[in-house]
Amino acid sequence: MTAALAATGLSAGYGAAVVVRDVTLAVAPGTLVALVGSNGAGKSTLLGALAGLVAARGAVTLGGRPLDALAPYERVEQGVVLVPEGRQVFAGLTVEENLRIAAFAPRVRGHAARNLARVFERFPRLDERRDQAAGTLSGGEQQMLAIGRALMAEPSVLLLDEPTLSLAPITARAVFDIVADLRAQGLTILMAEQDVHRTLAMADHAYLMASGTIVDEGAGRALLDRADIKRAYLGL
């Protein structure tokens, strides 16, 4: 089967500094694929390169079609949508404006009202705060908003960058529940996450990153059971 999203020989970086080197990965349709690795391994850079935000060389394809020449907004139009690290909500805009602007892509512009209703249905907390400035939301609410914003663009592949970063444990659990729910509904997801244990437990497949390259891969549960990975990433 053609991968939903695939990268071949992808290198990416900032200016002269190459941070991600020669990465090859594939995300099968309808699966949740995890990207794990310590801080600074290059996970965000890789996701940024897939979204078109970070300069890259190599090939990125969506359902076999090349994305390499496309700007970030054109990749969203194609269905590749990133929920960035640190949420990056529009702090000065209201919750509703944050969501509405995410229906900018022509493909989904006509569905804005319907998608807005769906997001509010999924996240009643956001509905209650729809006229509130996004900057005044709690971290967990901002993460829901960031995810809701991505859903407004009807992603075919969702890229999640550390969605539980600096959230309280109970909120982090709620975010994992949302991810599991999206996965259960058939959404294709590539997720970088610090909570390696929980992530590997739920992932269909996982890539292990270190120093900008992929050093290992396998089914999520299989990686979870490996002694070397336990030592290096799980502190066991």
Place this chain on the structure above:
Amino acid sequence: MTMDLIASPQLLFSALVLGAGYALVGLGLNLVYGTMRLLNVGHGDLVMLGAYVAFWCFALTGLPPPLAAPLAAALGVLLAEALHRGLLHRLLGAGAERIEANSLLVFFGLSIIVQNLAALAFTASPRALRTLDDVVHVAGVAMTESRIVILLVALAVCGGVLIGLRATVWGLAIKAVIDNGRAAAVVGVDVPRVRRLALWAGFAIAGLAGALLAMVEQIGPFMGFPYTIAAFVVIILGGLGRLGGGVVAGLLLGFVQVYGVALTAPTFSSMLLYGTFVAVLLLRPQGLARAARIRS
């Protein structure tokens, strides 16, 4: 006697007219700075060029300034596009950190060039437009037609832009880019196109303002500077990206200047403007820099 003066509706009208002009000019700069972080210290020179458009249209064809205003706005768009093609995409490519400092220097140089070209083309001697200067009495206030036009058009354009930013998808996109350009790209906004649109709008608004203000201002190659200062007061006082706040700040500045002059003397007019600028920088020293950091 002072109390009578302060309470006079005549003074209120003057303050509103001046403030609406500042609000309009400031709105243009706010769009450009907010979306692109360009410190256009030549913003007032667009007002100057717009004023000359109105002057020459009237002098050569008798076209009244309100009808020349769309032409001045069109000139603004042309200049914005020329600047974008010739300079900005290179400047914008240089990296976000350096864009403010670089643009300040570039626009400072361009401003001097434009002013001197205008002086060469039109001479440095100030000119005045004598038109629409019939006096209308409304509720005991004597108003020239030209001032009524300035007030109404300025408020209408400011109001229209603010509504457009809320109610249209491109307007919302401009607000999103002002708030967080990177996030705007992430959610699928065509950021380069939005920036270009905002640049067009910002320059057009400045040109349009100039054509209107030509009816009440001395027109000369160096008339733009106070408007540049006023525009920076507007965006610092109003808050970056808060275009509505900027409109309020513009009106406030008009009141400070008109009532300040009424309480002192006309010779203090410029000093009040520049004094407010310095005071705003002292009271909100975080000013632009802080606002920009919050968003980044």
